[in-house]
Amino acid sequence: MVAGPAPAVPNPHYSGTGKPWTTGAVPHSIYTRLDPNTGEAVQNAIYDANGDVIGHVDFTNHGRGATSGHGHAFPVPGNPSSGHGVAHPHIPNAALPAGWDTLPAGVSPRTQIGL
Amino acid sequence: MNRSQVGHAGAFLAQFHNCYDGLVRGVRFRYTAAEVHSRAVVVLSVRQSTTLEVNDGWVNVRLAIEHVEEYALKESAKVSCRVLSGGLQINAFRDLLFFDFDPYSDEPTGVEDFRRSGFYIAGRSFSWRVGEYSEQHARNKPA
Numbered sequence: 001m002v003a004g005p006a007p008a009v010p011n012p013h014y015s016g017t018g019k020p021w022t023t024g025a026v027p028h029s030i031y032t033r034l035d036p037n038t039g040e041a042v043q044n045a046i047y048d049a050n051g052d053v054i055g056h057v058d059f060t061n062h063g064r065g066a067t068s069g070h071g072h073a074f075p076v077p078g079n080p081s082s083g084h085g086v087a088h089p090h091i092p093n094a095a096l097p098a099g100w101d102t103l104p105a106g107v108s109p110r111t112q113i114g115l
Numbered sequence: 116m117n118r119s120q121v122g123h124a125g126a127f128l129a130q131f132h133n134c135y136d137g138l139v140r141g142v143r144f145r146y147t148a149a150e151v152h153s154r155a156v157v158v159l160s161v162r163q164s165t166t167l168e169v170n171d172g173w174v175n176v177r178l179a180i181e182h183v184e185e186y187a188l189k190e191s192a193k194v195s196c197r198v199l200s201g202g203l204q205i206n207a208f209r210d211l212l213f214f215d216f217d218p219y220s221d222e223p224t225g226v227e228d229f230r231r232s233g234f235y236i237a238g239r240s241f242s243w244r245v246g247e248y249s250e251q252h253a254r255n256k257p258a
Contacts, residue, residue, distance in 0.1 A: 021193040037220040043200055058200055060221065062135035064162055080198045084138050085160055086173040086248055110221055
């Protein structure tokens with residue numbers, strides 16, 4: 001797929017219960033993973049112009065200040081491992097790029113943002 | 116299931132913040148002619164609650180699961196289980212401890228939800244050893 005100009009916020013927005021792809025997604029899109037048992041959002045995956053994942057937002061509290069709504073940016077597109085570990089602290093919700101924590105209409109985060 | 120193993124699992128999860136945002140560094144299964152069941156060793160990078168002053172708490176953990184009776188590990192060009200975004204879930208069903216490194220649900224309803232995971236190992240007992248943080252592969256043994 002040929003990517004057009006980057007939108008101001010990730011678009012289009014998809015959702016489902018499957019794990020987010022690391023590569024091969026629709027360029028500039030965002031995907032919300034829903035918990036299959038609760039229907040709540042557990043994670044957003046954000047994609048670049050090539051359809052490679054460049055970030056995640058997690059909607060549960062991961063401890064150590066990583067409250068629900070925190071994010072991770074991936075220096076190597078398509079490789080979530082590149083944005084985790086000692087050199088890659090999480091991104092507080094307030095500092096996320098625009099639109100990264102957007103959820104589909106009617107979908108609640110697994111844990112309230114900030115908790 | 117030995118009650119001490121279940122308590123052991125709770126202590127492990129508490130020590131490492133449920134392994135949220137951890138990384139899988141290596142997975143190894145050992146099969147020997149003398150044993151019916153295999154042994155699994157998973158090396159993880161996780162944050163430890165008791166060592167915050169060093170590497171912001173990041174350590175490597177060598178998790179050894181004994182008497183493995185079932186497991187699954189699915190990886191593809193588009194789906195990876197190397198980041199523990201959903202943390203690690205451990206639950207006992209009958210005589211087996213299920214370790215789920217890629218939880219199907221944050222609220223699993225039973226053993227079948229563990230079997231829907233992209234990466235789980237079920238065994239009868241386990242132990243762990245903490246070592247220095249490293250981004251190298253599993254052969255870089257923790258102390």
